[in-house]
Amino acid sequence: MQAEEGLRERLIRVGGELLDTEGPSGVSLREIARHAGVSHGAPRRYFPTHLELLSAIAREGFTDLATRVNSTLAGVAGDPRDRLAALARVYLDFAATRRGRYELMFRHDLLESGHLRLRDTSLPLFRLLTDLVAQARPEPEPPAQVVAGALWANLHGLVQLWNWGSLTLATGATDPGALLDATLTAHLGPAA
Amino acid sequence: MQAEEGLRERLIRVGGELLDTEGPSGVSLREIARHAGVSHGAPRRYFPTHLELLSAIAREGFTDLATRVNSTLAGVAGDPRDRLAALARVYLDFAATRRGRYELMFRHDLLESGHLRLRDTSLPLFRLLTDLVAQARPEPEPPAQVVAGALWANLHGLVQLWNWGSLTLATGATDPGALLDATLTAHLGPAA
DNA sequence: AGAGCTGAGTAGACGTCGTCTACTCAACCG
């Protein structure tokens, strides 16, 4: 049984669904309101501006991603390299299946990142990544933070270029798995 | 002496300038027309739709990037590793100084990538990258195309996250140089 | 019980946007 859902939660939910089905351009304030069954002015009570509604949806996306990562990692004990690979796969899968949300999450021009403390939800994820890198790569140089940054950038770029279709065209690959393996090997050394 | 500039070229030019000064959201069709000193309907004769004007601007961005890369590479002879590093630096510099254009170039939701043969201008760049990788990394595995794809993804992600400010916050770095070095070393092996 | 307040949502207006269409008007051609 679901707890009764207020308009605020409904707007976030409907907005997220619309984002995945219609893409970021189809998610106007009025369209979300229509799908939620309220007038176009109603969202204003909870989200003074379109930006803030979108930011709330993005925020929910980050917490959702964090939840998935954590629950996946709970099931992969042991070798930090394997855990890192699992994390990367969850990341790619999230970006593929919740594509609209993922795009929004990194469209900083649409987000009021500062005010809504969006980073509070993305920073723990990065810390987790850094910790795993430090465990998987005992060498002190370059620092784990730097490797983690490069690795994250690589994952993020992989997703972007893949979703855009550039990598399919350029490398002829049919799924990003091979590129993911190359990425992990490059940053962490060969798999055990 | 400049050849006389038609409205078509003027729209692309002021659009690009506006993009760098105001960001992607400020570049409405009407705003470009205003800055070009024509009525809001005038662009329609050359660009039937807003999308096509933006695509033309993005296309010009790709050819500009290619020009910069080629002229830089012409001045860096010898070691393919050095040439690759130079290419990467030009890429990052382009993204930083012509930030608005760079953002647009990878906003596939705003671009009619297929129709305008946008990829015709980006594909040669990737071929160049692949060739340099093949020269810099004689090992056959993983294939140069895969390494080049991963490297490009890494560069692209580096730019995105850097411009967003995420990497500054997460890694404490003050410029992306350290991450770039780590990236190149990861994908190509240690520098000579 | 009845008056007054409050909070949630409605409805209409405003300016801007992209697009469409009808028009002006100078240049050119026979």
Next chain:
DNA sequence: CGGTTGAGTAGACGACGTCTACTCAGCTCT
């Protein structure tokens, strides 16, 4: 000199984000 064409203008349309005035049910306080 009449007619055509091509470049740009001007006004309309619907959709958008925002703002503001309003309704109206539910609550409290005597």
